[in-house]
Amino acid sequence: MRLPRPHRHDLLIASIGLAGGLILWSFGIYVTGDDRIVGERWATLIPLVVMSATEALRRTAPRTALLVGTLAIAADQFTQGNLATVLMFTDVVYASVVYGTPASARRIPYTTGLVTVAITAALLIWWQNALALLVGVLSGMLSFLPALTGAIVRNHREAAEAATLRAEQTALLAEMDRAQAVVAERARMARELHDMVANHLSAIAIHSTAALSIDEEATTRQALTVIRENSVAGLAEMRRLIGLLRDSGGDAEPAAVPRLSGLEALIAQARTNGASSGLTFALDDTRAETAEQLPAPVELAAYRIVQESLTNALKHAPAGAVTVSLARDARALTVRVTSPFGDRPGPRAPGSGAGLVGMRERVQLLGGTFEAGPVPDGDDRKIWQVRAVLPAEERTPEA
Structure with a gap:
């Protein structure tokens, strides 16, 4: 198996540990005396070199480093011992928990704890004196304590990463909500602008066409009068919308929202605008x-x-009757508008097709139903019908 390339920081740690151990060895500073099984000075260098090699793998192969390091520290006990070897082993145990797999991070602290207890108990049985407790404490400081420290550090890192991930997800969700809010607001503004102005501009287009096509002074004057009325009304609506968009301080008085009580005036205006086209308008409010x-x-x-x-x-x-019907029960308001349907050479004024889309969006936002299209009206005739059923209680708009 090919080992991964060591991290440059681990190479630096390994070099420092090896250099420190060689300095201690050169001055004859050992952990124990000369009564070890292998009393030769050179024997201390073998565990030192092996342990420094495991330090180079502490981050990229922590499990391999721990296994080899355990063998090296065990071998060091049969020599005079080197303090640098012992210190590097504690770092290898720590790194195996911090950089190892989640399973290793959970098992190593428990394993080193059990090993510490087992060594202490065995020495107590063997030596039967307090020195066994001291050796047990030292073994725990060399294995269990670094493993416990690594577990704490790893838990903190994982908690910090989880918090960072949650913050990023929260920021992403907030940005998505903001983008959706912007899109929804733009759609609302488009509906309001279309509904408020299109009626007046359509009347202007229709009557300006009549004024240009019919060379009669009375007709021209009537058309110009309607054009002026719709221009003034459309300009007022535009100013109201612009005022709503610019008002961000909340100090201005709230603008009046159109209500069904204003339908009489709306239909009266439609009668004026549609008189030259042969259209009649009626309101049936039940x-x-x-x-x-x-x-x-x-x-x-x-x-x-x-x-x-x-x-x-x-x-x-085409020429004919346009009827607006309103009906209400305990749960819903039904709006129905019927108008003549038939072949025409072309529209009296150009349209964008956004009107039906806007009406459908309004109804959907309130949780109602909407339909528009030709329907039979007896005698093989058809009429154009717009029908919307709106809930009588306000609902939260859909996301």
Whole structure:
């Protein structure tokens, strides 16, 4: 098996340990006396060199380093001993816990603890004096204490890494939430801008076309009057929207939100705008006068759906009747707008196709249902119907 390349820091530690051991050896400084099994001075160098080699593998191959280091420290006990060998062994035990596998990190502290207890008990039985306790304490300081220190350090590192990962995940989720909030706000602004201005601009386009195509002073004057009214109203709506977007301090008075009570005025304006196109408009409100007031988001959505439906009728419907119907029960408000459906040479004013998308989004955000399209109306005729069912209670918008 080919061992991995040692880390440069481990090579430095190994070099320092080897150099320190050689200095101690050159001055004749040993851990024990000359009464060991192998009393030759050179014998001390073998465990020293082997232990320094394991130091070079402490990070890249901690398990191999621990096994070889254990053999080296055992062999050192049969020589006069070198303090550098002992110190490097404690570092190898520490590194085997810090850089080893999770299983090794759990087992090594328990194993060294059991070995320490076993050595102490065996020496007590053998020597039967207090020196056995001292040797047991020393063996624990050389094996169990470094392993315990490594376990503590590893736990702290893993906790720090987990905290860092959680912080990164939290930051990522916050960024995703921010991006979704920006997209949702842009969609809301697009719906509001389209619904508020499209009606007025469509009327301007229709009546300007009439003024240009019909060379009659009365017709031109009437068309210019409608164009001016819609221009002023559209400009007011634009200013209101810009004011809402710029107001970030919260000191300004809240802008009035359109409600269903304003449908009469909306339909009256549609009558004026659609008179030249042969369109008539009617409101059929079957809600009870004593019915509980709807939440503002529900009324706003219903108002905007009616507004956009009337605008689409002005753009695309042939001459005929446009009817707005409102019905409510205990659970929902039903909005239904019907208009003539048939072939036309082309729309009276250009459209972007965003109106139906905006209406559907409004209904979905409130948890309602929406449908739009041609439906049968008897006598092989069809009408265009927009139908939305909105919950009578406000709901949390979907993510």
